[in-house]
Amino acid sequence: MSQRTDPPPNTTDPAGSTPEGPFPVIATAEDAGLRLDRFLAGAIGAVSRSRVKALIEGGHVTRDGAPVDNPSEAVRPGARYLVAPPPAAPAVPEAQAIPLTILFEDRHLIVLDKPAGLVVHPAPGNQDGTLVNALLAHAGEELTGIGGERRPGIVHRLDKDTSGVMVVAKTERAHQILSEAFASRDLERSYLALAWGVPAVPRGEVEASVGRHPMDRKRMAVVTRGGKTALTRYQTERAWGTGCSLLRCRLATGRTHQIRVHLSHIGHPLVGDPVYLRRLPAAARAVPQPARDALLAFPRQALHAETLGFQHPVTGETLRFSAPLPPDMAALITLLDGNPE
Known part of the structure; x- marks a missing residue:
């Protein structure tokens, strides 16, 4: 023994x-x-x-x-x-005054434009300075309680370095109904992704199961067994020669890193992706300077949750919100257009 x-x-x-x-x-x-x-x-x-x-x-x-x-x-x-377990996180995250861009708010929910670099929820390695800490400071007294705790209801998440529209529940009822809507995909979600290369088919879909990478447990991958069914629909919005393209992606499922994994799988990894872009893309040779250097030096995955539409969990009103590309992605497009500032 x-x-x-x-x-x-x-x-x-x-x-x-x-x-x-x-x-x-x-x-x-x-x-x-x-x-x-x-x-x-x-x-x-x-x-x-x-x-x-x-x-x-x-x-x-x-x-x-x-x-x-x-x-x-x-x-x-x-x-x-x-x-060796890490130190336990505080039972109740600390409220911290962190600036937020609020797109809509009532007594049931908050819709915001999350900046890249902001972690959603406290976890080992990111115990504070998160979206939850910011929301506790912003709306702490209005939170009626989720699961018996006065905290914001995180309905869905965006990766730390993905920007864009998120909705957060203030009440238990709103949290439950919104969670059901996300689980059933009864909503509208679209992302803008700046990818290397240009898909041969301007509009298409990637249907491939996603699961843990068999050799690297911190990554996801397209797998033939043990994964979950995943479907991403994409449309080419713009292309710069054969070197780079701006894709609009819509999720029919919501797997971890789904867009990043699927686009990498079809040979069009996201610009700046630190996990799924493992070597210099061949398409980079088709991008003129200085845009090429800027794309290669981009410090995060170039992915932005542009649009989110759903029914209000209490009033039933149809809501739809959009957030413009963040300045860093917009600057890349300016360079690609040949208009360096």
């Missing part, structure tokens, strides 16, 4: 959170071949398997001092594992 090298620091956990740790565990010959997350959860005893899985994927587990990130890998006999 596995061996704990010291007793658990705290096995009493009435709040249901992860005990502090760290938890060192040595695997024996009897443990060889077991699935890692199941093995560690059983060895520790005070942490659920799902939580151990999340800790592995989050980079908080090592084997003989080296990080492991695959919860399903086979246990190695004699290996020394260390599970």
